[in-house]
Amino acid sequence: MTPRRTSVVPQIDRVQLTTVAYADNARLAARRRLYAATRPQRDLQALAMRHLPAEARVIVDAGCGDGHYTARIRAERPAATVLPFDLSPGMLLGVPAPRAVADIVRLPLADASVDAVLAMHMLYHVPDPDAALAELRRVLRPGGTLVLSTNSRADKGELRELRAAAVDGLDGIRYPADTTAHFALDDAPARVARHFTDLDESDLHLTAVTELTDPAPAVDHMLSTLAADDAAAVAEAERRATAIVRERIDRDGAYRITNHTGILSARAPS
Ligand SMILES: C[S@@+](CC[C@H](N)C(=O)[O-])C[C@H]1O[C@@H](n2cnc3c(N)ncnc32)[C@H](O)[C@@H]1O
Numbered sequence: 001m002t003p004r005r006t007s008v009v010p011q012i013d014r015v016q017l018t019t020v021a022y023a024d025n026a027r028l029a030a031r032r033r034l035y036a037a038t039r040p041q042r043d044l045q046a047l048a049m050r051h052l053p054a055e056a057r058v059i060v061d062a063g064c065g066d067g068h069y070t071a072r073i074r075a076e077r078p079a080a081t082v083l084p085f086d087l088s089p090g091m092l093l094g095v096p097a098p099r100a101v102a103d104i105v106r107l108p109l110a111d112a113s114v115d116a117v118l119a120m121h122m123l124y125h126v127p128d129p130d131a132a133l134a135e136l137r138r139v140l141r142p143g144g145t146l147v148l149s150t151n152s153r154a155d156k157g158e159l160r161e162l163r164a165a166a167v168d169g170l171d172g173i174r175y176p177a178d179t180t181a182h183f184a185l186d187d188a189p190a191r192v193a194r195h196f197t198d199l200d201e202s203d204l205h206l207t208a209v210t211e212l213t214d215p216a217p218a219v220d221h222m223l224s225t226l227a228a229d230d231a232a233a234v235a236e237a238e239r240r241a242t243a244i245v246r247e248r249i250d251r252d253g254a255y256r257i258t259n260h261t262g263i264l265s266a267r268a269p270s
Pocket residue numbers: 017022028062063064065066067068069085086087088091102103104105119120121122125126
């Protein structure tokens with residue numbers, strides 16, 4: 001049998017998103033494990049909440065994933081109605097109702113019916129992020145608040161290099177194109193300003209460094225981005241990545257990953 005070639009798939013491929021990357025929250029949870037070794041420690045949920053006006057009563061969490069932000073808002077803003085939506089049914093399984101499967105570009109909501117929307121680390125998966133921003137503006141009342149987060153093009157460059165080295169020459173592995181570049185922090189303000197006003201960029205540059213003395217979180221992060229057509233190839237990629245990270249730890253005392261993430265908020269025009 002001809003081996004399946006290793007290939008790069010678009011990070012906006014809906015089948016890949018709903019059946020592999022976000023079939024459930026396991027891969028997202030693997031990536032979150034890096035944050036335990038990241039400094040400074042930042043509470044992104046608390047930072048996002050600071051951008052949400054206290055008087056917001058109807059809040060949409062678009063691309064809510066496993067409800068990371070929804071849970072925090074529901075706990076801290078009991079008077080608000082939080083409506084979480086996600087493209088992937090598997091991600092919503094642990095999210096308490098109300099919740100719904102929906103694409104951010106076609107939300108089942110009336111015009112001007114919500115006070116605030118979140119789009120956290122998700123617009124880079126949407127084929128047309130401008131269409132998503134236009135849809136968020138449609139559902140927001142005039143003066144309503146958009147809060148979004150994404151990563152810069154430089155984010156976790158070390159892990160992209162690690163993956164490239166680990167899969168080099170192997171057959172039977174698929175992985176997404178540079179995940180966040182499709183809607184990167186670097187151009188988010190200009191793209192948001194086409195649809196929204198009063199941009200708040202105070203949390204746009206949240207740089208941090210992850211220092212690992214154990215290869216596992218970096219290797220698990222890499223594995224969480226691979227779609228395995230060939231288990232032996234993935235095992236070989238894991239072996240190589242572990243050896244590379246172990247060698248860096250032995251040489252430098254730690255394996256360091258630089259994180260460049262940010263939050264941006266804005267208002268729907270009146
Ligand atoms: C990186 S996760 C972020 C989850 C959550 N917002 C958070 O920050 O913890 C991206 C999520 O966006 C969802 N997603 C991707 N494309 C979407 C779309 N077009 N409409 C709605 N959700 C989408 C994925 O299924 C996934 O759950």
